[in-house]
Amino acid sequence: MTLPALPEESFQRVLCVVAHPDDMEYGTSAAVARWTARGIEVGYLLLTRGEAGMPNPPEETARLRTAEQRAACAAVGVDHLTILEHPDGVLVHGLDLRRDICREIRRFKPDAVYGTGFEVETPYGFDQADHRAAGLATLDAIRDAGNRWVFPEQIDDEGLEPHSARWYLTPGMTDPTHGVDVTGEPLRRGVASLEAHAAYLAALPDHPVPAKFIPQFAAMGGKAMGVEHAVLFRAHDLQAPPELPTESTQD
Numbered sequence: 001m002t003l004p005a006l007p008e009e010s011f012q013r014v015l016c017v018v019a020h021p022d023d024m025e026y027g028t029s030a031a032v033a034r035w036t037a038r039g040i041e042v043g044y045l046l047l048t049r050g051e052a053g054m055p056n057p058p059e060e061t062a063r064l065r066t067a068e069q070r071a072a073c074a075a076v077g078v079d080h081l082t083i084l085e086h087p088d089g090v091l092v093h094g095l096d097l098r099r100d101i102c103r104e105i106r107r108f109k110p111d112a113v114y115g116t117g118f119e120v121e122t123p124y125g126f127d128q129a130d131h132r133a134a135g136l137a138t139l140d141a142i143r144d145a146g147n148r149w150v151f152p153e154q155i156d157d158e159g160l161e162p163h164s165a166r167w168y169l170t171p172g173m174t175d176p177t178h179g180v181d182v183t184g185e186p187l188r189r190g191v192a193s194l195e196a197h198a199a200y201l202a203a204l205p206d207h208p209v210p211a212k213f214i215p216q217f218a219a220m221g222g223k224a225m226g227v228e229h230a231v232l233f234r235a236h237d238l239q240a241p242p243e244l245p246t247e248s249t250q251d
Helices: 026-036 058-075 095-106 130-143 186-196 198-202 210-225
Strands: 011-016 043-046 080-083 111-115 165-170 177-182 230-237
Touching: 011 026, 011 095, 011 130, 026 058, 026 177, 026 186, 026 230, 043 058, 043 095, 058 080, 058 165, 058 186, 058 198, 095 130, 111 130, 130 165, 177 210, 186 198, 186 210, 210 230
Parallel strands: 011 043, 011 111, 043 080, 111 165
Antiparallel strands: 165 230, 177 230
């Protein structure tokens, strides 16, 4: 069965919430390149500066990775970049993290929020702790943002308004529901966005060349959609009526 295309024609804004610089660039940014080319405004919210990701002193690393992330955003047409200063490597799911993500959802007012998964084990091994904390906090913050009695100071003191995003997107590594065709220019721009993290990648031993492995993964996604290259997602329509269980009949 061929996966359907993500209903991006209904998107005006997409907010992507990840833990570190470079987290968006391992495939997802190719979909972002397609969205921005179609006039969809995409914002990135990074929860840390990635200062624990290289052997350099943390402040030096943070400055370097922030600059590389700006270049990565430019490669795929993202102008709205917010980088918070939660500590890299020890990100904690809790009210502080939820509050900050909620604030950005209320500011940006996205139709769709993309967040990382929060499973311990993935098809590629055990996920990093920051990714799991970020993913779960993002899921919670989507609901928080629509409730004016949760973090009410953002409404009463900061002048924000409740906002309920319709779509919640996560990576489609397992059981994908939709895909985005990134054949051609979107894929090229997605590869360029990862290449923008040149110093970070150089510090990783035996890291594969982006121009080789990103197209390989996108080709696997393309098979599921019936196109050359695609990025796959699990998409949840948060405004859809709940599916009620069907009654079973017994003989």
